[in-house]
Amino acid sequence: MNQKLTRSSTDKAFYGVCGGIAEFFGISSFIVRLIFFFTSSVSVWVYIFLSIALDNKPSLK
Template sequence: MQNKLRKSSTDKVLYGICGGIAEFFGISPFVVRLIFFFTASVSIWVYIILVWALDDKPSL
């Protein structure tokens, strides 16, 4: 099965972007959120683009 980058439906704080990235790479969402926090000047723009670009994860 092909793993596709999508917004998380279960691990959401705002839109599920960090949770989706963490699920895709198999790492902790906390680590992804720390990376986004420490690179805030760039990651804010990346986050906004991903909110529009990523599909929602289908509900089971």
């Protein structure tokens, strides 16, 4: 399995970072968003970094 961590093109609230992480690990994006919310002191910087560093997932059109 050759899966790459990308931002989600369908499950996104802001930039698709949490949706992309959820798709990568096969879990609910709600759980990922809760983790980011409860660890907000650190996760804000992680989220900003990932929104810049991750590629967009190609849409299936």
